[in-house]
Amino acid sequence: MSEEKSLNFLEQIVEEDIANGVNDGRVLTRFPPEPNGYLHIGHAKSICLNFELAKKYNGQTNLRFDDTNPVKEDIEYVDSIKQDIQWLGFQWAQELHTSDYFEQIYEFAVQLIKKDLAYVDDSSADEIAVSKGTPTTPGTPTPYRSRSIDENLDLFLRMRNGEFKDGEKVLRAKVDLASPNMHMRDPIIYRIKHAHHHRAGDKWCIYPMYDFAHGQSDSIEKITHSFCTLEFIPHRPLYNWFIEQLGIFPSHQYEFSRLNLTYTVMSKRKLLQLVQGKFVSGWDDPRMPTISGLRRRGYTPASIRTFCERIGVQKRDNLIDVSLLEFCIREELNKTANRVMAVLDPVKLVITNYPADQVEELSAENNQEDPEAGRRMLPFSRTLYIEREDFMENPPKKFFRLGPGLAVRLKNAYIIKGESFDKDENGEITTIYCTYLPESKSGGDNSGLTVKGTIHWVSAAHAATAEIRLYDRLFNVENPDGEEGDFKSYINPDSLQIIPNAFIEPGLVNAKPGERLQFLRKGYFSVDTDSTPEKPIFNRTVTLKDAWAKEVKKN
């Protein structure tokens, strides 16, 4: 383990700070979600970054809810966010809420007013927008900019006391209306909202804006390194300006680029549209890039953490290939998931030389990658189900499966040879007939034969049935955000295929929700949260790599 992993740019910053004795080497980060939606894998990047970086440098991480907008926030989201972070494997030092600082933030505002650095503005939203000018032309002061300190103090108190209606007045910082940075053109720092807050109740009718809450909260908590995404870069001068004018603890903001993944969307707004428009079954639909969706899909916390580590941290825009995420979950599940057999698209197979009333119990390895996983017994009989695609009437030369005259190994059982088949009036094969080699039994094969292919099966009389849900990418274009028009028009209509009656090994009816398995040759699956022994439900987490599918595609 002498291999040195290079540091990402934020780790470099932290190491430099520690080396220079900044904050006495103390490292305290925070993860600051607004409780107005569910966490997605983009948040996971931020969570991993904040928690792992702090831990690496003997620091800690707070969970702070940025709950400054009561009309959009809800306790439901608070709970889901906490669950998701813990599920990912992280524990915050303190659970904090910006709303707990409202009194102090209010005092900060008063302080600003007293320094003549903030004023109450009676202008309408439109008037303020106009007065801010444009990026190329400076803003102009509204008539209220020159109010006296005393008048501002009085008005602000009356705002707090509920004497005005929503939108009637705002408190603005007095910064620089001519700044090339639009965020410095007297930003609004308090607005009136007569709304019930999920945590503060009805105590307040004025609420601070993000720019006058986030940095202040960082400072109150003495956060040393405040990491956020790139779109907050233009806010940083304001972040620093407030710290300077207020003379409070100098937290520092650093920005990194947010995660984008191919074949999905990542903005909360768009995910909400998918949920509300019923394009998916909910926030935890296994096709969603939400943490809860990935969890239900069968992703593990470790695979998501590994993924976040491999994508790195930088400042350039990126679009990560979802195949990397898939690689991370396959890599883990290959080592940990038991192998079982399930036939998704069954066709009957009759072994004509196998005794009609004989049933054998065959021993099967659970996971050859893990000797500890043990073995299980499987019933075998004359009539089986195999995968329809594993038989071809006129197979091409590279087809290593069953066909007339073609021999193949039944996994954990015998070598069989295809003989004949029945078809119905539509030309669809209904039954395949084959013969088996009794001396080719797995574990004791002395047939002297080797076959190129091995296929999976279940005994028809013993198999249980299950609902299997096959998931594919939610969108059929790599970057739905980058396409013309409504992103929803690029939704993949085949992103969910439900197989109501697949055949599974009898023992699988007892699989517990959340359990992860490999269906041999079909992919990794996990037991759905709605699954019961009476009606087992499996979600496909990810397919196996399929060299044959590629071969077929080529021709």
Place this chain on the structure above:
RNA sequence: UGCCUGAUAGUAUAACGGUAGUACGACAGACUCUGACUCUGUUUGUCUUGGUUCGAAUCCAGGUCAGGCAACCA
């Protein structure tokens, strides 16, 4: 057309003035009682033009391209 970011294989990410490396993907092969896994090999890259330097992905200047910013959202 103001300000702010950024630009290294298909996608990401290293190299911090000294041999452009790694992962995923793709392609080819070996192995295989999973056409899986594993293993081997191949392919493809420093946005551009100048400058500094013995030497530039790296430093400087100009350009190009991409993204962000003018919510009483965060």
